[in-house]
Amino acid sequence: MDTPPPIPLPVPDRLPDQAARRGMPSLTRERRAPTPGQMLRRRLTVGALKWLLPGAAVVLLAAIALWPEFDRSEDRGRLSFRRLTGGVPDAMRVVSPRYDGVDEQQRPYTVTASVAAQQGADPNIVLLTAPRADITLSGGEWIMLESDDGRFYRNTNILDLWGRVTLFHDNGTTMLTERAHVELNAGSAEGDAPVAAQGPFGTLVSEGFRLTERGAVVVFTGRARTVLEGGR
Structure with a gap:
């Protein structure tokens, strides 16, 4: 059998350098000029x-x-x-105070307020902000009085109210005035400021009022004018 002729190998244009012949990378690298953005950041x-x-x-x-x-x-x-x-503070202030008691006939009442401040030498006199008194009647009904400000005498259970005094009765009667003097033990209240009342009977305005028997009897004093419901 004849031997095939050898295949000629391509000859490179130029021979690699000595480092390339030994399989080592070149130690030199190409240096690139910085961009304008890089130069600006360096200056900043x-x-x-x-x-x-x-x-x-x-x-x-x-x-x-x-x-x-x-x-x-x-x-x-x-x-x-x-x-x-x-x-030493001039006044002792209590937030959301609550006073519970009973009257002469052991009927309960409650006096609350948003703030109570004791001033002066008498510890029994307490100034109240936004006071409210809830009084239970003999038959289970109730009366609620509230005002802007008030003064509570703890030793005598007397409450003086002033500034938008409002009285709510269980039977649906609402009474508005500017001042009221309330004796919690006796279950009575009175005032000499103009009064406006509204309820099932109609509407009424007068120069004052007196409330006795724990709300069972209300007398409107001074000149009064009434408009009855249904023309009665």
């Missing part, structure tokens, strides 16, 4: 550092120089606080 960073470093040094030196003043002002603040806490 250098400019910012030129201002930040001196500024930080100035702040540090100022803090070191003023530190004794900070210590003295802290001492003065502590002294002022001790003086304030050592004083």
Whole structure:
């Protein structure tokens, strides 16, 4: 059998260098010029550092120089606080107070308010903000009185109300006035300010009122005018 002729190998245009012949990568790399954006960022960073470093040094030196003043002002603040806490308050305030009691016939009543403040030397006199009195009647009915402000005498169970005094009766009667004097033990109330009332009977205006027998009897005093429901 004849031997086939050898296949000619391609000859490169130029021979690789000695490093390539040994299988080693080239130690040189191509250097690229920075882009305009990179140059701008470098300039901004250098400019910012030129201002930040001196500024930080100035702040540090100022803090070191003023530190004794900070210590003295802290001492003065502590002294002022001790003086304030050592004083005696002019009034004792209680939020959402509640007073429960019974009248002469053991019928319960309750006096509440949004704020109670005790002022003056007499501990039995309490000033009330938004007071409200709930009184239970003998037959199970109830009366509720409320106003803007009031004064409660705890030793005598007397309640003085003023500023938009409103009385609600269980039978649907509503009465509006500006002042009312309420004796909780006796179950009575009275006032000499103009009164406007509305209920199942109709409407009524008068110069004052008196409420006795725990709301069973209401007398309107002074000149009064009434408009009855249904023309009665």
